[in-house]
Amino acid sequence: MTPAAEIHTITLTVNGERITRSVAARMHLVDFLREQLDLTGSHLGCEHGVCGACTVQVDGVAVRGCLMLAVQADSATIVTVEGLTDSGVLADVQEAFLQRNALQCGFCTPGMLTTIAELLTVNPDPSRDAIRDAISGNYCRCTGYHAIVDAVQNAVAARRTKEAAE
Amino acid sequence: MKAPAFAYAKPTSLAEVFDCLDGSEGVRLLAGGQSLIPSLNMRLSAPTVLVDLNHIAALRGVTEASGVIRIGAMTRHHELATSPLIASRVPLIAKAVPHIAHQAIRNRGTIGGSLALADPSTELPACCLALDAAIVAASRRGERRIAARDFFLGIYETALAPDEVLVAVEFPASPVNAVSGFDELARRHGDYAIVGLAAQGVRKGETWSSLKLAFFGAGDRPLLAEAAAQAVIAGKGIAEAQAALQDALSPSDDGECSAKTKMHLARVLLGRVIATMESGT
Numbered sequence: 001m002t003p004a005a006e007i008h009t010i011t012l013t014v015n016g017e018r019i020t021r022s023v024a025a026r027m028h029l030v031d032f033l034r035e036q037l038d039l040t041g042s043h044l045g046c047e048h049g050v051c052g053a054c055t056v057q058v059d060g061v062a063v064r065g066c067l068m069l070a071v072q073a074d075s076a077t078i079v080t081v082e083g084l085t086d087s088g089v090l091a092d093v094q095e096a097f098l099q100r101n102a103l104q105c106g107f108c109t110p111g112m113l114t115t116i117a118e119l120l121t122v123n124p125d126p127s128r129d130a131i132r133d134a135i136s137g138n139y140c141r142c143t144g145y146h147a148i149v150d151a152v153q154n155a156v157a158a159r160r161t162k163e164a165a166e
Numbered sequence: 167m168k169a170p171a172f173a174y175a176k177p178t179s180l181a182e183v184f185d186c187l188d189g190s191e192g193v194r195l196l197a198g199g200q201s202l203i204p205s206l207n208m209r210l211s212a213p214t215v216l217v218d219l220n221h222i223a224a225l226r227g228v229t230e231a232s233g234v235i236r237i238g239a240m241t242r243h244h245e246l247a248t249s250p251l252i253a254s255r256v257p258l259i260a261k262a263v264p265h266i267a268h269q270a271i272r273n274r275g276t277i278g279g280s281l282a283l284a285d286p287s288t289e290l291p292a293c294c295l296a297l298d299a300a301i302v303a304a305s306r307r308g309e310r311r312i313a314a315r316d317f318f319l320g321i322y323e324t325a326l327a328p329d330e331v332l333v334a335v336e337f338p339a340s341p342v343n344a345v346s347g348f349d350e351l352a353r354r355h356g357d358y359a360i361v362g363l364a365a366q367g368v369r370k371g372e373t374w375s376s377l378k379l380a381f382f383g384a385g386d387r388p389l390l391a392e393a394a395a396q397a398v399i400a401g402k403g404i405a406e407a408q409a410a411l412q413d414a415l416s417p418s419d420d421g422e423c424s425a426k427t428k429m430h431l432a433r434v435l436l437g438r439v440i441a442t443m444e445s446g447t
């Protein structure tokens with residue numbers, strides 16, 4: 001057992017890099033990523049689980065980074081929007097976001113992309129409804145959502161065309 | 167929006183959890199954290215020690231033995247939604263889970279956390295009531311089973327003693343001819359329900375032999391509408407069953423809806439859910 005303490009040392013993998021840091025128990029995961037690792041792609045809108053701007057991947061699944069403590073990420077594998085971008089897994093979706101104006105201020109975009117990354121792993125060919133359902137926990141105050149759904153659909157259609165050609 | 171300072175402990179066995187719970191004030195158990203961490207961030211609660219249950223293997227997983235499905239307290243909503251055992255043996259749970267918040271929250275949130283929190287507007291406590299579940303509580307004194315109808319006592323209030331840990335919930339496997347129905351009304355997908363209904367019954371041909379109707383968001387705890395269920399079983403028609411809800415439910419006004427509207431919506435839901443169950447879909 002790790003005994004009760006206000007400060008803990010954690011070791012975790014963030015975007016492929018092994019990191020050891022000392023954290024306060026009260027610090028949530030996104031504050032840790034932003035403040036201690038300078039990974040400012042994960043955003044904080046509400047800090048109580050409502051807006052989805054803080055969505056990051058923990059051990060392969062999307063979670064609310066504001067609803068998990070940094071200390072709980074000890075031994076975990078974290079991928080942020082920076083990691084998703086570097087690996088290129090979402091390059092086509094990101095390009096489609098640009099093409100369709102699926103971002104304006106961009107505040108919601110990292111959370112949207114992380115959520116969409118999970119959707120496309122589980123369901124590589126989602127319907128419009130399935131896309132809407134997947135992003136229903138991610139608030140966007142600018143785009144009105146249609147452009148985001150369009151962008152995902154375009155990227156998915158392009159993937160299908162590419163597969164068919166191969 | 168930042169949590170106050172607290173200490174954090176990470177036990178790996180139940181015995182260690184019991185040690186943490188020993189008589190000290192301000193100790194809170196941390197399950198999926200999808201309700202507790204928001205309340206910390208908003209400083210609505212200020213524990214001195216958080217005891218993380220996420221590393222106790224014995225609290226995870228779904229098993230079946232002698233007609234009973236046992237779900238470990240730390241089983242996550244996403245695991246409930248994708249377990250073939252739950253889909254076939256406790257389908258009501260499989261129907262309810264997609265209504266809980268959003269995928270990222272279902273990836274973390276747990277059944278034990280949701281039951282121990284006892285938020286009266288949530289899905290799983292009502293399912294437990296409709297399914298006659300037993301909640302398994304453990305402490306140094308041993309294990310005991312608490313019937314769901316005796317477990318939920320009020321808003322955020324349960325029959326758990328301060329030294330007890332909710333370790334599992336047990337459901338009788340659905341009998342032959344069992345039918346389940348679930349629906350809720352919410353303003354947006356993933357929002358807390360304004361009112362919802364979890365229903366479980368046995369129906370052969372056109373005849374009901376049993377039916378449990380558990381409403382949530384309609385009082386200070388999930389509520390069984392027994393007279394309404396009796397009216398359906400007796401084949402008295404949906405209008406009579408709907409009228410019988412008046413005495414069974416006690417919703418209150420909130421910022422979103424008046425109690426009167428909620429009563430109306432509860433009647434609407436009852437009509438829909440029974441129609442779906444009777445049509446065999």
Ligand code: FES
Binds near residue numbers: 044046
């Ligand atoms: S900041 Fe986490 S959900 Fe809004």
Ligand code: FES
Binds near residue numbers: 103106107140
């Ligand atoms: S682009 Fe501004 S919030 Fe979504």
